[in-house]
Each structure stands twice: as structure tokens, then as C-alpha cells.
Amino acid sequence: MEDQKEKISVSENLEMNIDVQPELFVDKHEPETGGDTTGILRRWKRKEMLRRGSLGLRGIALFMSLISLILTASNKHGYWNNFDKFEEYRYMLAVTALSSLYTVVQVFRQVHELFTGKSLMRPKTEGLIDFVGDQVVAYLLISSTSSAIPATDEMREVTTNIFTDSAAAGIAFSFFAFCCPALSAVISGYKLSTQTYTPMNILDS
Numbered sequence: 001m002e003d004q005k006e007k008i009s010v011s012e013n014l015e016m017n018i019d020v021q022p023e024l025f026v027d028k029h030e031p032e033t034g035g036d037t038t039g040i041l042r043r044w045k046r047k048e049m050l051r052r053g054s055l056g057l058r059g060i061a062l063f064m065s066l067i068s069l070i071l072t073a074s075n076k077h078g079y080w081n082n083f084d085k086f087e088e089y090r091y092m093l094a095v096t097a098l099s100s101l102y103t104v105v106q107v108f109r110q111v112h113e114l115f116t117g118k119s120l121m122r123p124k125t126e127g128l129i130d131f132v133g134d135q136v137v138a139y140l141l142i143s144s145t146s147s148a149i150p151a152t153d154e155m156r157e158v159t160t161n162i163f164t165d166s167a168a169a170g171i172a173f174s175f176f177a178f179c180c181p182a183l184s185a186v187i188s189g190y191k192l193s194t195q196t197y198t199p200m201n202i203l204d205s
Contacts, residue, residue: 103181141178
């Protein structure tokens with residue numbers, strides 16, 4: 001009887017060890033840690049891609065705005081062939097100047113952040129300025145371009161000369177400049193919508 005009891009107790013201990021041992025080697029946190037690391041790297045790469053894309057679009061917008069500004073400001077050929085005789089061209093000149101100023105400030109800020117790794121503003125403030133600024137500049141560019149097109153078409157129906165050609169070229173570059181902040185506004189809106197706000201960030205803002 002005692003031998004049977006010992007065998008039963010030994011078999012019970014073995015069953016308990018078999019049941020318990022697999023749980024000792026299971027690491028439930030390892031897959032989650034790997035998933036979190038992959039997610040962080042993916043978000044970081046997406047954020048870096050959006051930052052560089054926004055910088056590239058604003059650099060192109062700066063170039064296009066400056067070309068349109070120069071073409072419009074230098075479009076003076078005597079008598080009525082002067083841009084300042086037309087309200088539409090004066091409006092387009094003012095808007096391209098504003099667009100150039102806005103984009104050069106944004107490009108400087110983003111280049112500074114890219115090389116130093118330090119932001120000049122809080123993330124929430126920066127996101128709002130980018131989103132609102134890009135939309136306002138894009139609207140003004142397309143508005144000034146749309147107002148200058150009818151006047152140029154009417155003059156080109158009568159005659160085509162260096163004045164009308166320069167005006168048409170300035171309008172084309174102004175339209176291309178509009179496309180860049182319009183796309184940048186989409187990126188800014190996406191970045192603003194994906195920002196995470198902690199109680200401390202809300203209090204700081």
C-alpha cells in the first residue's frame with residue numbers, strides 16, 4: 001500500500017510539473033514590445049517623410065513665387081504696357097510678394113529644425129500656423145491668378161506682345177506656386193489631426 005501511495009504521489013508531482021513548466025518559458029511581453037518598437041519606427045519614418053515633403057513643397061513654392069514676382073514687377077514697357085496700370089496685376093504682385101515672404105520664413109524654420117533638431121515653437125502652435133498659413137496663401141494665390149487671367153486673355157485677343165507674354169508667364173508661375181501650399185496644407189492638416197495631446201500639453205498651450 002505504501003509503495004502504491006508513493007507511486008501515486010510521484011505521478012501527481014510529475015503531472016503538476018508538466019502542467020506548470022510550459023508557463024515558465026512563455027514571455028507574453030516580448031511580442032508586444034516588438035510590435036511597439038515597429039510601430040514607433042513606422043511613425044517616426046512617416047513623420048520624417050512628411051516633414052521633408054513639406055519642406056520640399058515650400059521650397060518649390062518660394063521659387064515659383066519669386067519668379068512670378070520678378071516677371072510681374074519687371075513687366076513695364078511704356079504707355080499702357082505697364083503692370084501698375086492694371087489692378088489685377090498689382091494684386092498678383094502683392095500676393096506673390098506675400099507668398100515669397102511666408103515661404104522663406106517657413107523654409108528657414110524647417111531647415112533650422114532639420115539641422116538642429118530643435119523646434120522654435122510648440123508642436124500645437126506650429127501645426128496651427130502651418131495649417132492656417134498654407135490655406136491662406138494658397139487661397140490668395142489662386143484668387144490673384146484667377147483675377148489676372150481674364151484681363152490677359154482680353155489683351156491677347158487684340159494683340160500679342162512682350163507685355164502680354166510676360167503677364168501670361170507670371171500667371172503660370174503664380175498658379176504653380178499655388179499648387180505647392182495647397183498640397184502642403186493637406187500635409188499640415190494631416191499632421192495636425194494626428195497630434196496626440198496630453199494634459200500637460202493642453203495646459204502649456
